Each structure stands twice: as structure tokens, then as C-alpha cells.
Amino acid sequence: MTPVILLTGFLGSGKTTLLQRLLRHPSMEGTAVLVNEFGEVGLDHHLLDQIDENVVLLKSGCICCTVRGEVADALANLHSMRTRGEISFERVVIETTGLADPYPVLQTLTAHPVLRSHFSNGGVLTTVDTVNADIQVTHRAEAVRQIAAADRIVLTKTDLAAPQEEEALRQRLLRVNPAANIITSMSSVETILADFGPLSFFTSSKSATQNHICGPGCGHDAPTKCDSLTDQHRHHDETFGVTSFSLEIEGGIDWTMFGTWLTLLLHKYGDRIFRVKGILAIEGEALPIAIHGVQHLIHAPTHMDHWPKGMDQSGSKSSHLIFILEDIEPEKIRRSFHAFMNVDTVKAAAR
Ligand SMILES: Nc1nc2c(ncn2[C@@H]2O[C@H](COP(=O)(O)OP(=O)(O)OP(=O)(O)O)[C@@H](O)[C@H]2O)c(=O)[nH]1
Known part of the structure; x- marks a missing residue:
């Protein structure tokens, strides 16, 4: 290719x-x-x-x-x-x-x-x-x-x-x-x-954490820590209803369930999902799978040969997903993920 x-x-x-x-x-x-x-x-x-x-x-x-x-x-x-x-x-x-x-x-x-x-x-x-x-x-x-x-x-x-x-x-x-x-x-x-x-x-030397923008001028509170879905954080720019938010899910997730959820989500909201990117810890897999999609389309998932720096600290693996949305309430996506993937209750992150 x-x-x-x-x-x-x-x-x-x-x-x-x-x-x-x-x-x-x-x-x-x-x-x-x-x-x-x-x-x-x-x-x-x-x-x-x-x-x-x-x-x-x-x-x-x-x-x-x-x-x-x-x-x-x-x-x-x-x-x-x-x-x-x-x-x-x-x-x-x-x-x-x-x-x-x-x-x-x-x-x-x-x-x-x-x-x-x-x-x-x-x-x-x-x-x-x-x-x-x-x-x-x-x-x-x-x-x-x-x-x-x-x-x-x-x-x-x-x-x-x-x-x-x-x-x-x-x-x-x-x-x-x-x-x-x-x-x-x-x-x-x-x-x-x-x-x-x-x-x-995810893969550049600047890790996700370093690139994170909470701090002076951000205008948001620190992300809320939750039990299973540990970190859901959103950023909203008033312009044209563009919102971005991220989910961090502790532990491995079921690949088949995730694929079905994402397909359904993009089928319904693809026009308004500018971008979804993620590195996923999959149940039963030692190494992560990277996914990225643009609107209705998901590129072929890639098996990564290592965990990006800082994402596999002390063996506790987690999945990270980032969405950039137009005119969709992130809470809708979070709720749907939560319900479909059957993860523990999540508190909404403070803005
Ligand atoms: N001072 C300064 N001028 C820059 C810089 N980058 C580009 N320019 C100038 O900005 C002007 C536009 O740059 P281009 O590279 O033609 O921009 P472009 O995005 O290709 O422009 P379009 O094709 O018209 O959309 C040129 O005069 C550049 O010399 C920069 O970093 N500093």
C-alpha cells in the first residue's frame, strides 16, 4: 500500500x-x-x-x-x-x-x-x-x-x-x-x-498524556476518575458545534462486541463523527490493536507490535478512544458504549 x-x-x-x-x-x-x-x-x-x-x-x-x-x-x-x-x-x-x-x-x-x-x-x-x-x-x-x-x-x-x-x-x-x-x-x-x-x-514520542491539554487556559476541570471507564474527558469549541472527547477504559475489551458497537455507531452518526481513533487492549491479546475511522469508514485495524510509551504502565492495560464530533452530545456516545459493552457505571466528566 x-x-x-x-x-x-x-x-x-x-x-x-x-x-x-x-x-x-x-x-x-x-x-x-x-x-x-x-x-x-x-x-x-x-x-x-x-x-x-x-x-x-x-x-x-x-x-x-x-x-x-x-x-x-x-x-x-x-x-x-x-x-x-x-x-x-x-x-x-x-x-x-x-x-x-x-x-x-x-x-x-x-x-x-x-x-x-x-x-x-x-x-x-x-x-x-x-x-x-x-x-x-x-x-x-x-x-x-x-x-x-x-x-x-x-x-x-x-x-x-x-x-x-x-x-x-x-x-x-x-x-x-x-x-x-x-x-x-x-x-x-x-x-x-x-x-x-x-x-x-498515540505513537509519537509525545505521549497522549503529555499532549493532554488540561491546564491554564483550558477552561475545564480535571477529568473525573471512574471505576471502569476511568477517564472521559471532552473539549468543546463553540465554533460549528465541534466537540472532542476521549474515553479511557481499564482492562481488556471484547473485540467482537466493540466492532459491532462501532459499526452501529458509525452507521447511525457517521456523518457527524469527523474522526475516531483508538488503541485498544483486547481481551486475551498481549498487544494492542489500533483503529482509526473517518465518518462512516473504519480503516483496517492494525495489530501493533508494542504498547506506546506510557500506555501499559505496570502491566495494567487500558484502551483509549478519541472522538471528534459535530453536533453530537458526547454523553450519548459514552452512554451507548457503556450500555453495549456492559462496563461499570460511569460518572459524567465535569466540563
Ligand atoms: N513570516 C512568515 N511567512 C510565512 C510563513 N509560512 C508561509 N509564509 C508566507 O505566507 C504566504 C502564503 O504562504 P503559502 O505557502 O503560499 O500559503 P498556502 O497555504 O500555500 O496558500 P494558498 O495556496 O493560497 O492557500 C507566503 O508569502 C509565505 O512566504 C512563516 O512561517 N512565516
């Missing part, structure tokens, strides 16, 4: 600037990039060979393609060219337009009858303009969806913002998407790409 990294972010937030840096890095050799226009990326001086009207080979060993129409068609075209031996690549980066909703592209990767067998979600990288994001997030649903979809957020233009502005923005972004790992564009390319993928929240 060829991983596809989605590079998204609001208009002028620095996607192209970041893409140019990424493409210059040796570790990105062998990347095929999908953009709207060659010109936008300013690649002229990198151009090596025009393969066809929409595809050029770059000096860096990368391929650049323009998307005329559907992203799915552009990906299918790349795949066919590779099958015919005309080009080779080992990963794809798609730079969306600044007003794009990233979810349809993610769905294409999992739902398209042909593409789903050849391409996988390699993670969503979202650029956020530190100077302008507050107003964009307040007024533009696309900006919120781009942040909600992110596995990693790259704050740009931090050089133009005061440290307290940056900190306030970080808190706001984490209220929309507590699973996102936030770094600045000052970071090295190695840092930007380190452990990057749909589960980077």
Missing part, C-alpha cells in the same frame, strides 16, 4: 511553503505530489522532465502532478502510470486548496473500489496561520474541519505572533482536536515527519 499524506490548511496558511521544504529533504525522495497547478508550487527550476500534460519529474526524484477534476482520477492515473513502468514513487502528498474540506479526500482513499487496494491514509498534516487562525476558525467551517482532520498541526508564522497569542491558539486548536500533535514550522523536516501517520497521537 502506498501511503497518501494529505497536506491541508486554510488559504495562505503556508501549505506550499511547507511542501517546498519537505520536497527538498532527502527522505522525501520518491514522492508523488498532487497539486492544483504546477505554477502554484513554484517548481519551475526543479523541473526535469515533462512526462505528460499533467505530470512532471522533478530533480529531487519526486513527481509532481496537477489535479484536473477529481483527486481520485489523478491518483488512479498515477497508479496506472506506475503499473506501466512509466514512473515510480513510494508515497503521495496531496496539497489541497485552502478552502477544501479534507474529509471527501480521506473517504476516497478508503471507499474507492480501486484506490483502496493500492493507497492508504498516510496522515493529515494541517498548516495553521498563527496570526489569522483565530478569526478563520471562528468564521470558516472549512478551517475547523481541516483542524479536526489533522494528525499533526504545523503552526506557521509564529515569527509574526506574540508567544501568548501562539499559546492561546494552541489551546483553542486542542479544544477542536485534542488528538493532534502541534508543532511549529520552525521545526526541522525530521521533526515534522517523525512518527507521522494516522495514529501519530
